[in-house]
Amino acid sequence: MKKAIYVALVWVVLLPAHAVLAQPQVKELPSGYLMTVAAYLSTGEGYAQRYVKKLREQGYQADYGFTYPKNMYFVYIKKYDDFQTAVNEINKTRNETPFNDAWVYVYKAREPQPVTPPLQEPDDASQPQSPPPAPADNIQADTSAVMVQADSTEAAVPADTAVQEPVVTEPPRPEYARLIHIDAAHVRTGEPVEAEFLIYDPFNEQVLTTMKSGATEWVNPPANEQKVARIATSTIGWKKDEVDISFINPITDSTEYFTSLQGDTLVLYFEMHRLRKGDIQTLYNVYFFNQSAIMRPESKFQLEELLAMLKENPKYRIMLHGHTNGKAPGEYIRLAENDTLFFKMSPVHERTSGSAKALSYDRAQTVRQYLISRGIAPERIEVKGWGGKHMLYDENSPAARRNIRVEVEVLADQ
Structure with missing residues (x-):
């Protein structure tokens, strides 16, 4: 028995460092200027894969990848090597394809960094040390990324271009106000769904705002003491869905499946179900x-x-x-x-x-x-x-x- 344990320990010790420490690999976005058409939470890789498959069947050279700064999966249909070409193509994409909400996402992939292993004393001082093992593939550096939203009436500006802009002072927002982004996707195909959402106070039915999927905007908290708002969608052809969110503590055990905080933005993700017989x-x-x-x-x-x-x-x-x-x-x-x-x-x-x-x-x-x-x-x-x-x-x-x-x-x- 002792011999078996000893052999097992020797086998583990002899494994390369990167084999012992290997982590699940994430498919990262490539570096470049990406014509992006959809975004999914970090738990939505399956939706991204299904949407890419559907786009490829339609003839698009679609792919997807993970963006570390936003902790999300993005689906893109084109990749460009220079900024100006990407900006020139955005209007054409919006006008001539179904992707009228496409945007250019600028991403720099994380670079692997060398890892210095701990020094080990050789058994024999005269014996030269073996070279250190190669760095693990999953050890990567910080990322820098810039979101560029091109517009038909205003030219986009590269991130490294200094622009003098007037200082705009916004009025203070109410306590617990939230910057909210809503995404909606077909539960079966993962394809984005154009849906409209009503955000209101469930205690007095006062409407706070309406939002469309893909939009991001500031929403003031409801007047009730708990600061709970109801977010509901009733888009024709899709089952009605509604959730209650606390503006004080939006991420709970019951909401973490479809909510996440991306910096200061509260991201809500709705899985849309088609109507069924009897609806x-x-x-x-x-x-x-x-x-x-x-x-x-x-x-x-x-x-x-x-x-x-x-x-x-x-x-x-x-x-x-x-x-x-x-x-x-x-x-x-x-x-x-x-x-x-x-x-x-x-x-x-x-x-x-x-x-x-x-x-x-x-x-x-x-x-x-x-x-x-x-x-x-x-x-x-x-x-x-x-x-x-x-x-x-x-x-x-x-x-x-x-x-x-x-x-x-x-x-x-x-």
């Missing part, structure tokens, strides 16, 4: 002209979100439920046959009269016809009109207009 969402930002089934132009934005969901998964089938404010019949305007003026009042529309149920049906039908005109198969969309049978508010209340709505129910998702 229902309301298209609250789809509006109709009075006494008509014709949509207002601002309705296009939310319909684009619904289109994205339907195009991502061809197996989705949905039911559109139309609702009105009240049950009274009357005259109204609707689309005529082969009418494609979905967002504009026009003499080509058809004037008719009918029940509130008929009006609600025609409104849902207008949404259906628009989706079909954008390439969705007709058999994937069903329509039902409810009139004023399921009003959310009294028809004479200040909130009565929210009774006029179209809801989306997922009938099948696979």
Whole structure:
């Protein structure tokens, strides 16, 4: 037994230093000017890998790497060796590709540093010492990095260029105010999701601000004693999600999975889940002209979100439920046959009269016809009109207009 232990100890001692001390290797960003399209927390390497795979399938020379100053993974689609070329290409990338929020990230990879091993006395003073072992690959130096956000109206300036700027004095911020950055990604593919977030006080429902994914801004703390704010997203095509964050102590056992502090910035990371069979969402930002089934132009934005969901998964089938404010019949305007003026009042529309149920049906039908005109198969969309049978508010209340709505129910998702 003693002999076995002795042999094992000798085997360990004879191992090279870098083999004994080896640490898990992190794929670091390369040095250069990187056209960056996505960022993930240090726990999100899998998301970065899946997004890179998808981008490569689309023909982009995408890759990813870890940035030590920010403790995050960045996905980039191009790497340049000089600053000016990168800045010149940023506008082209934003205008000619889907990456309208791309930015140039300047990174200098960490350099390995030599490690001096402890001196050992030789058994024989006349015996020359063997050369020291090679430095371990994972021993690296400090990093310097600069974020450059190029803009179409203002030329970016290299980090080493001295620029004289006027001194701007900002008013003091309230105690516990936080600089917040929000990222959102598809839980399955890791692809960034354009989502909107509402930040409000859950005790009195006072809205603090709204933010879009990818944005960074200062947010004042809520007025409640605990300084707890609720951050919620309800983007069409995605399940609703909300979390409570304390501005005093945002990183806790229950929040550390999706929060991190990057310097002074509180980074929140949301995993977005697509709607599943049985889920229902309301298209609250789809509006109709009075006494008509014709949509207002601002309705296009939310319909684009619904289109994205339907195009991502061809197996989705949905039911559109139309609702009105009240049950009274009357005259109204609707689309005529082969009418494609979905967002504009026009003499080509058809004037008719009918029940509130008929009006609600025609409104849902207008949404259906628009989706079909954008390439969705007709058999994937069903329509039902409810009139004023399921009003959310009294028809004479200040909130009565929210009774006029179209809801989306997922009938099948696979």
